[in-house]
Amino acid sequence: MTITSRLNPAALAVVVLLASCGGDDSSAPSASALAARAAIDAAASDSAAAANPAASGDFMNAGYGGPSHFPNQLVTLGLPGPTPALRVSSRGVPPYAPPAPPVATDTQTLTLADFDTYGPAWTSGGANTIRIDGTSTDGAKLVTNAQHPAYGHASYEADVTIGAPAPGANTANAGFIVHVTNPTVGTDALTGYYIGLDAVRHVVQVGREQNNWTDFVDYPAPAIVPGSTHHLKVVTRNNAIDVYVDGTQVISINDATSGLTTALRAGAFGLRRFGASVAFSNVTVSRYPDVAPATYDFSRVVGAVYNPWNAVNAIDFWQNYDPAIVDRELDYAQTYGMNTITVYLHYLNWVNDRDAFLAKFDSLLEIAARHGLKVAPIFYDDCWHVDPAYGPQPAPIFGVHNSRWVQSPGQSVEQQYLQPVAAGASTTYKQDLQHYIADFVSAHRNDPRILYWEPMNEPGCSGNGALQPTRALMMNDARIAILNAGATQPINSPNVQEAEGDYFSDFHAFHPYALNATTPDYSLPPSLLDSLNSETLQRGWPGGQAGQTMAGIASTYGGKTGFLVWELMIGRTNTRFHWGQTASAPATVEPATPFQGTLYPDGHPWSTAEVQALASAFSSRLRVLNATYYNDTTFTTPVFSSITPLVDFDLNTERGTDSPDASKGMNATNYAIRWTGALDIPKGDDYTFSVTSDNVARVWIDGRKVIDKEQPGLATAKGRIHLAQKRNVPIRVEYVHANGPASMHLQWSSPSAGRDNLVRVAQRPLTDALAQQ
Known part of the structure; x- marks a missing residue:
């Protein structure tokens, strides 16, 4: 992405952009801008990169900084290599030295x-x-x-x-x-x-x-x-x-x-x-010499807000950060045609665990890049609960939308924004928050993996009008902190409930969520250039909000302003319940249509039609397996069929997220899943396949049973098979779950494993995959 003109007042040159820590959440197992326009290319999936190799340079080659070869090291089937390790260290980033100011004419x-x-x-x-x-x-x-x-x-x-x-x-x-x-x-x-x-x-x-x-x-x-x-x-x-x-x-x-x-x-x-x-x-x-205004074309942005399925909010995400889960879920995003994610940071994580938080953010950037995804970090959020607290986050409340989502930095900090952080302290909250922002930006001021920096999500969402002037100050001061840290990426806060976001931004961002609408909101801003739909997707509810569809979003905003849906995963944030389902009026049953969210923890989409709307805009070929889900342990009563990029998931025992797909009536106990598809074998070799599961699991490769794990209990079973170089080698995987937390992970290794020697799920036309459901 290329932009003309620098946002920092002192820098006028053309700038080129784009191209398991310990935790306390016991509810889920740990898986251990072109010339004068800023053009964002959307080659997110392998197939899109192949179809558009010029685009792939921006998105696919920023990627994996891990080892080129990993002989006999287990790799999740479908991933481009072992998950990069999380490295925590205290590091000093030199302060930004701005260029000399321009000379007056x-x-x-x-x-x-x-x-x-x-x-x-x-x-x-x-x-x-x-x-x-x-x-x-x-x-x-x-x-x-x-x-x-x-x-x-x-x-x-x-x-x-x-x-x-x-x-x-x-x-x-x-x-x-x-x-x-x-x-x-x-x-x-x-x-x-x-x-x-x-x-x-x-x-x-x-x-x-x-x-x-x-x-x-x-x-x-x-x-x-x-x-x-x-x-x-x-x-x-x-x-x-x-x-x-x-x-x-x-x-x-x-x-x-x-x-x-x-x-x-x-x-x-x-x-x-x-x-x-x-x-x-x-x-x-x-x-001074005139500078052409920077312009931004986000028309090819396709993405989602990302919070892992097992985290109830941003504090939980970063406190219990698990790179394996992030790697898995960002692979889903890439497979289904996305090229961008937004992630919420949180001030309290930085206050309480600064070095680890910064390292976790670096890890996320590394993983996102290897999946062809740009990242847009968000520093503040004015939505939902006003009183965030660091430490173990409470479990979600069934039936309540965003039941544990919390604001950042929180109402009490905003109310004391210009006051000292503690009695007798020389640092104010304003200064501390600027340090928080500068810590992230200074380390990534020229990082092409960052699409933009967002000071505050939805200022005014809290409904606290008394703090509106303070929110303007916070966005202003955040902008100064970002620029003083030397950021070369644009800055944005969306104009949703309050217009102030526009006044401290380099482009216009909007969220088409018209309240109490009788028709779906597919509104567009006056100017498509310099505009981004940075959050969208709500499927409505009877007698309430008129719902959007992924197809409607893709056709309205794709190729125009681009779009980011809320949210990638369906999980513990509880946004599958609608806005009207609050603590005083919770849902009592699982919704048949999730209000928000796109993918379940095992990688299957709520709707394959939605995947088609996302992926077919850039490619009609995906690396996926067909998956059939049964409400029995004998594979005789199919409930539904779908597709998944991986066989790699964990589920907890909380109501609603204990089932592979509660919206479709899947049991939480005594169910089975069968995956079928094909593999591409890059080189003749002896291949070891490994299954770690909580119960029965079986694997067939090229018609031969390789693994037959019949004993219950969380354990690993392995099998070895010699495979010649060949494309479209058949694979079948079966898994039976009894009760308790579910866990199923399929991996492989070989003596010659490496980035240029990957066993991959075979690529095939999306229409073929959907036809086999």
């Missing part, structure tokens, strides 16, 4: 003669001072006259002295207006942006004017009081605005509102005041 000190007046008269207070007396009339402004061409990439500076509110006025506010067009007399009578110092509310204020006012952020600044003087500096590039007060950056804006007029990218400069007497001294403007 022109610098001018402006006087009153350089401006046209709109409203009450201004006067010269000396050679380098422009002043105006206080009145109760709002919005007096000066705008540079016609002898000054429009300013685009520029900096503006002045020493601003603000008096007390004039009689009858209730404010004392003054500052700059930038990128001004169409100014007339009147309070908000212009198009442009305003950056003001408010001496009554003691804030630095930024917002947009289009003959009305849209407030972006009010940044606390206790030193701004009537009678005080402050050095205000503003830097603009297209829709980006950086604000410095007395030498310190306090605000970083990028207005990514979809469909925004291009007139806001450049324009005149001006001074403005409300209520008080004001003096602007040493008003200086510098021009």
Whole structure:
């Protein structure tokens, strides 16, 4: 992916992007941008890479950093090698050294003669001072006259002295207006942006004017009081605005509102005041070489929010991180045509286990890359329970949507955002959260595996309007922390419940989840370019929300804005239950149609039609086995058939996730599964096949029984067979589960095993696989 222009104000060059720890969760067994456009290519599966080798360079070759050869080492059948080991170490990442600032092409000190007046008269207070007396009339402004061409990439500076509110006025506010067009007399009578110092509310204020006012952020600044003087500096590039007060950056804006007029990218400069007497001294403007706005084309993004099936929330995910489960589930994502995942980080994991958390994130990136997946990390989340706690997470509540999902960093931290983290501490929560963000970004500032950084998911989802200004501060400060860490990837927070996400983002992200809709929400933003559907998919419920379908999502957003579904797995987050199923009104039975989620823990999709909608956009060939599920132990009563990429899963004993597929009526005990398909044998050799299961398991290769495990109990059985180099060698696997936690894992090894010598599940047309269900 290539983007033109740097998001960091100091960097203007073209940048090229893209191309088991211990735990306490006893409920589940541990498995131990092209020229001037940013184009995201979606060659996620092997077959898509083969069909589009140019695309595969970005997605498939970032990958596996493990050993090239692994003789006689067990490999899960279907994976590209052993799961990379998790390596935990304390590491020091050198601080980012920003490039030298650009050289100004022109610098001018402006006087009153350089401006046209709109409203009450201004006067010269000396050679380098422009002043105006206080009145109760709002919005007096000066705008540079016609002898000054429009300013685009520029900096503006002045020493601003603000008096007390004039009689009858209730404010004392003054500052700059930038990128001004169409100014007339009147309070908000212009198009442009305003950056003001408010001496009554003691804030630095930024917002947009289009003959009305849209407030972006009010940044606390206790030193701004009537009678005080402050050095205000503003830097603009297209829709980006950086604000410095007395030498310190306090605000970083990028207005990514979809469909925004291009007139806001450049324009005149001006001074403005409300209520008080004001003096602007040493008003200086510098021009810099213009930078073309970065543009982003996410049309080929296909992916999902990723939280492992056995984790109830992000804290649980990272605290009990298991690379084998991650490797397995990201293989599912790749097989079914995905190229991107979003993952939720959590502040409390960083506070309590920093080094391990950073190492686990590195592990996830390594595993994702070997499956052709880009990663979009999310730092904060404003959704669901307000009181996260580190440590063992409680079990999910049956029938309750997102029953244990928690906000990050949590309501109490947000309420104390500018306060010390502890009594007597010199560090505030704001500073600590910036360190948290910088820890991840600094280590991956140029990492092509990162698609974008997301400061906050769905600001406003909590419904706590009192914290809306704080959420704007947090997104602002997160943006500054990400840029100061040297990130070359774009930054985004979605515009869903509150619009503020757009004001601190490099592109527009949206979640089409219209509430109480009578028809499915497939809405599109005003501009498809620079837009991403970063979360979607809810299948509705009777008498409530009108449901979306995967086919509807793929046809509406695929090839336009791209899309990421909630969520990859169906598991302990309980999002298979709908939004209306809360603790006070839980579901009493398993839903026949999961509200959200795509795949079950063993890798079979809830609906093969959904897989067809996902995969056929890029390829019609998949590496999958056919799977038939029986509600008996003798393979006589089939319940349904599906497909899976692997024979590799564990299930717990919790209601709903104790069955391979409760939505289809599968038992949690006394069931059987049979897999059939074919293997590609890359080289003649002696191959060892291994099954680890809790009960009966059998394996046939090329018509010969290789494993016959008839004894109950969790154990491993192996068998050896000599196979010649051959494609489409038949395989059949049978598994019988009695009771307790289910476990079934099929692996292989050979003396010549390696990345160029992999036993693989044979690739075949998707239509053939579905026809054999």
